[in-house]
Amino acid sequence: MKFSAIDIGTNAARLLVGEVVKESNKSFVKKISYTRIPLRLGDDVFSLGRIDVKKKSNLFNTVKAFQIISDIFEVKRLRAVATSAMREAENGSQIVHDIEQGLGIDVEIISGAEEADLILGTFMLLDIVEGQPFVVIDVGGGSTEINIFRGSEKVASKSFKIGTIRMLKGKIKKGIWVEINTWISNFVSSSEKYVVFGTGGNINKTHKILGMESGQPIHINDMVSFKEKLMSLSMEQRMKRFQIRPDRADVIVPALEIYIRILSNFKTPNIFVPKIGLSDGMIYQMYLEENLI
Numbered sequence: 237m238k239f240s241a242i243d244i245g246t247n248a249a250r251l252l253v254g255e256v257v258k259e260s261n262k263s264f265v266k267k268i269s270y271t272r273i274p275l276r277l278g279d280d281v282f283s284l285g286r287i288d289v290k291k292k293s294n295l296f297n298t299v300k301a302f303q304i305i306s307d308i309f310e311v312k313r314l315r316a317v318a319t320s321a322m323r324e325a326e327n328g329s330q331i332v333h334d335i336e337q338g339l340g341i342d343v344e345i346i347s348g349a350e351e352a353d354l355i356l357g358t359f360m361l362l363d364i365v366e367g368q369p370f371v372v373i374d375v376g377g378g379s380t381e382i383n384i385f386r387g388s389e390k391v392a393s394k395s396f397k398i399g400t401i402r403m404l405k406g407k408i409k410k411g412i413w414v415e416i417n418t419w420i421s422n423f424v425s426s427s428e429k430y431v432v433f434g435t436g437g438n439i440n441k442t443h444k445i446l447g448m449e450s451g452q453p454i455h456i457n458d459m460v461s462f463k464e465k466l467m468s469l470s471m472e473q474r475m476k477r478f479q480i481r482p483d484r485a486d487v488i489v490p491a492l493e494i495y496i497r498i499l500s501n502f503k504t505p506n507i508f509v510p511k512i513g514l515s516d517g518m519i520y521q522m523y524l525e526e527n528l529i
């Protein structure tokens with residue numbers, strides 16, 4: 237049973253066509269088709285407060301293309317969500333209305349908490365030791381979600397207005413790091429060692445560039461060294477040397493800065509990269525809902 241998940245983010249819009257499969261009594265989201273379009277909605281939103289005509293047209297055409305791809309794969313169900321940039325765009329609701337009227341697709345503008353819950357749904361499929369305290373850090377273009385767990389129990393969750401595009405635009409409010417560090421210290425026990433997971437395209441790309449194997453964590457020192465190396469290079473040099481797309485070459489540095497600063501709050505120097513995200517969580521939730529019918 238195939239499903240389509242459309243994720244309209246601050247940096248890019250993504251379509252994942254996938255299904256939930258079982259192997260050796262374990263379930264996981266199998267990716268059938270993945271398409272990413274670097275719309276950069278955040279460029280408009282964090283500068284103008286709204287999405288301009290050109291990007292609105294590009295978004296409409298992107299969703300239309302995603303709809304066509306979904307039809308080709310004959311998916312059981314399609315779900316579309318929009319995150320930080322659309323949450324803050326003054327014309328976000330009007331754009332959602334126009335897409336629904338023009339394409340018949342209901343785009344949900346979800347909160348940071350809803351975004352985090354969808355991502356975390358697939359974490360329950362991982363081999364996490366029962367009762368193990370762990371943290372999930374998801375860095376996007378407009379926001380960063382931090383979730384603290386003990387086994388399957390959520391201890392705390394919060395969405396912070398700090399992301400890669402927001403940082404590049406200089407739209408980070410004063411004192412945000414004090415706010416983040418204080419929040420973490422209120423919910424994290426200094427006597428416990430947490431397993432830290434990172435999700436998002438930039439940490440996935442970093443994991444790949446550093447030559448890590450599946451399941452192998454990245455050490456914080458390696459992230460710091462890689463960030464410093466990137467900062468010493470021009471955009472063109474980053475793209476050529478590390479095979480990074482233009483829309484990734486600038487945002488990867490602020491992303492690493494966010495991961496590093498948050499990770500430094502924990503005793504562990506490592507961050508695991510399961511390479512699952514919002515789209516995977518949407519696929520898994522649709523699968524669960526269909527199987528409850």
